[in-house]
Amino acid sequence: xxxxxxxxxxxxxxxxxxxxxxxxxxxxxxxxxxxxxxxxxxxxxxxxxxxxxxxxxxxxxxxxxxxxxxxxxxxxxxxxxxxxxxxxxxxxxxxxxxxxxxxxxxxxxxxxxxxxxxxxxxxxxxxxxxxxxxxxxxxxxxxxxxxxxxxxxxxxxxxxxxxxxxxxxxxxxxxxxxxxxxxxxxxxxxxxxxxxxxxxxxxxxxxxxxxxxxxxxxxxxxxxxxxxxxxxxxxxxxxxxxxxxxxxxxxxxxxxxxxxxxxxxxxxxxxxxxxxxxx
Amino acid sequence: xxxxxxxxxxxxxxxxxxxxxxxxxxxxxxxxxxxxxxxxxxxxxxxxxxxxxxxxxxxxxxxxxxxxxxxxxxxxxxxxxxxxxxxxxxxxxxxxxxxxxxxxxxxxxxxxxxxxxxxxxxxxxxxxxxxxxxxxxxxxxxxxxxxxxxxxxxxxxxxxxxxxxxxxxxxxxxxxxxxxxxxxxxxxxxxxxxxxxxxxxxxxxxxxxxxxxxxxxxxxxxxxxxxxxxxxxxxxxxxxxxxxxxxxxxxxxxxxxxxxxxxxxxxxxxxxxxxxxxx
DNA sequence: CTAATAGTGTCTATTAGACAGTATGTT
DNA sequence: AACATACTGTCTAATAGACACTATTAG
Numbered sequence: 001x002x003x004x005x006x007x008x009x010x011x012x013x014x015x016x017x018x019x020x021x022x023x024x025x026x027x028x029x030x031x032x033x034x035x036x037x038x039x040x041x042x043x044x045x046x047x048x049x050x051x052x053x054x055x056x057x058x059x060x061x062x063x064x065x066x067x068x069x070x071x072x073x074x075x076x077x078x079x080x081x082x083x084x085x086x087x088x089x090x091x092x093x094x095x096x097x098x099x100x101x102x103x104x105x106x107x108x109x110x111x112x113x114x115x116x117x118x119x120x121x122x123x124x125x126x127x128x129x130x131x132x133x134x135x136x137x138x139x140x141x142x143x144x145x146x147x148x149x150x151x152x153x154x155x156x157x158x159x160x161x162x163x164x165x166x167x168x169x170x171x172x173x174x175x176x177x178x179x180x181x182x183x184x185x186x187x188x189x190x191x192x193x194x195x196x197x198x199x200x201x202x203x204x205x206x207x208x209x210x211x212x213x214x215x216x217x218x219x220x221x222x223x224x225x226x227x228x229x230x231x232x233x234x235x236x237x238x239x240x241x242x243x244x245x246x247x248x249x250x251x252x253x254x255x256x257x258x259x260x261x262x263x264x265x266x267x268x269x270x271x272x273x274x275x276x277x278x279x
Numbered sequence: 280x281x282x283x284x285x286x287x288x289x290x291x292x293x294x295x296x297x298x299x300x301x302x303x304x305x306x307x308x309x310x311x312x313x314x315x316x317x318x319x320x321x322x323x324x325x326x327x328x329x330x331x332x333x334x335x336x337x338x339x340x341x342x343x344x345x346x347x348x349x350x351x352x353x354x355x356x357x358x359x360x361x362x363x364x365x366x367x368x369x370x371x372x373x374x375x376x377x378x379x380x381x382x383x384x385x386x387x388x389x390x391x392x393x394x395x396x397x398x399x400x401x402x403x404x405x406x407x408x409x410x411x412x413x414x415x416x417x418x419x420x421x422x423x424x425x426x427x428x429x430x431x432x433x434x435x436x437x438x439x440x441x442x443x444x445x446x447x448x449x450x451x452x453x454x455x456x457x458x459x460x461x462x463x464x465x466x467x468x469x470x471x472x473x474x475x476x477x478x479x480x481x482x483x484x485x486x487x488x489x490x491x492x493x494x495x496x497x498x499x500x501x502x503x504x505x506x507x508x509x510x511x512x513x514x515x516x517x518x519x520x521x522x523x524x525x526x527x528x529x530x531x532x533x534x535x536x537x538x539x540x541x542x543x544x545x546x547x548x549x550x551x552x553x554x555x556x557x558x
Numbered sequence: 559c560t561a562a563t564a565g566t567g568t569c570t571a572t573t574a575g576a577c578a579g580t581a582t583g584t585t
Numbered sequence: 586a587a588c589a590t591a592c593t594g595t596c597t598a599a600t601a602g603a604c605a606c607t608a609t610t611a612g
Binding site for chain 1: 299
Binding site: 040042043044221222223239240243260261262263264265266 | 560561562563564565566567568
């Protein structure tokens with residue numbers, strides 16, 4: 001082995017191909033909230049949480065749906081790569097983005113070795129008026145979960161995608177799960193796993209952080225906010241308890257939401273940091 | 280653009296070098312618990328939580344300390360790569376291992392573009408009798424943290440390593456922080472960031488999971504367990520509250536710890552799943 | 559009036575925090 | 586006896602869950 005006298009000498013001589021290199025991608029879970037149909041002039045719209053998928057028009061997995069994603073440039077920061085994809089796919093800038101997990105199974109891409117780092121983005125769908133790319137579509141996410149199986153249905157109004165994940169406790173743990181795809185017809189790559197990973201993170205974080213407000217419009221009623229929580233957590237909440245918990249995260253405005261065939265609701269806004277959030 | 284009629288045709292023809300490839304490594308935070316010196320025959324040993332570092336004997340960062348890590352093989356799963364390093368560096372198999380975060384700054388390695396996925400491993404140091412590799416050493420971790428600065432001191436008895444991290448709120452968030460290295464003399468790469476990331480994850484998870492028990496011996500007293508919590512959380516806990524919380528996670532044995540110059544303590548063991556954990 | 563949501567009051571149950579007290583070993 | 590930890594009892598404060606009640610609108 002050759003001896004070097006300085007870091008510089010070493011670097012000059014370094015053969016960066018000593019180990020065979022691989023490709024990396026980033027995949028992004030873009031989550032938002034959609035309104036369901038209004039059944040009745042009095043009733044509130046149901047809320048779904050939803051995810052943006054893209055239809056592949058190329059091999060591999062031609063005509064299957066997948067998460068927005070792309071290759072990481074050789075000089076590009078991982079997070080920048082995620083941001084670039086967000087800008088391209090949905091014309092989105094300056095939004096909530098969080099790294100989720102890195103998937104590194106050697107067979108996850110049929111082309112070659114590709115490691116993928118997934119990110120989760122949260123947006124208010126209403127602010128991005130129609131500018132999503134033409135292959136993209138919003139799917140409502142409906143999840144049934146028990147001890148062992150996670151059953152996910154994605155619905156964009158035209159097409160329904162279903163997949164099933166097997167959840168087993170990891171060895172040496174009582175808290176962590178290993179996920180395996182049991183059934184998946186319509187999603188490319190290992191994206192069912194990525195989606196499940198993101199849903200689980202979102203569910204967790206909504207309880208102890210303020211990330212929901214990234215998916216809310218500037219003004220909202222507490223009822224609407226509660227419906228969003230309920231859609232994500234997939235369970236009913238009690239009104240007084242809910243209001244107690246979020247009371248110090250929001251502030252009243254002097255606006256009201258009227259015209260619903262019932263008592264008008266006060267519009268609130270997020271009391272995060274000062275108002276520089278919205279721009 | 281060429282048209283393909285099947286996935287197979289496409290794959291046969293695919294040029295895997297369309298995007299310039301990069302190298303990946305895994306770095307592992309191996310956490311454990313160490314006993315401090317006994318001040319007095321009556322007193323309990325202080326507990327520290329500690330981390331395994333390796334002294335680099337090659338460029339880059341020659342003679343600096345770093346996390347155990349290594350390049351990911353072209354056909355190697357990420358997690359397998361972490362396990363391989365654990366086996367090599369500390370002769371460890373079948374232990375708690377959790378993916379933490381993927382660091383992808385393009386300049387984090389002076390040699391070339393290297394993306395690194397970090398893992399956290401938790402072990403009971405006492406079960407791995409002296410078999411760590413010769414360049415490795417356990418460092419006690421002492422952390423001072425306020426709103427803005429995280430001040431970390433690592434101490435292996437011979438050498439003291441210090442670094443400082445600046446913590447700033449990320450845009451569009453009230454919950455997430457961006458970390459920057461303010462001072463770092465002795466650690467290679469961006470490893471101060473990795474360490475801080477791991478400490479923060481460990482602190483969080485110890486409160487709502489059972490991961491501590493991966494760092495405990497089979498039998499322990501509640502006092503010892505409490506000291507471990509206190510070392511990791513960096514604060515004193517109240518005895519009755521602590522005992523209430525962990526009561527249903529542990530079970531009494533008929534063994535006692537005697538000889539401490541004070542009332543003997545009952546030895547407990549982890550009541551996780553059945554006894555197949557330990558082997 | 560009615561259906562439907564908005565919003566509040568209050569009782570109860572559970573959990574967390576605090577402190578004081580008793581127990582029991584070694585030197 | 587004295588020190589140090591082990592362990593428990595109990596009071597209080599804070600939080601979560603449950604239910605019932607009042608308010609207000611469009612049709």
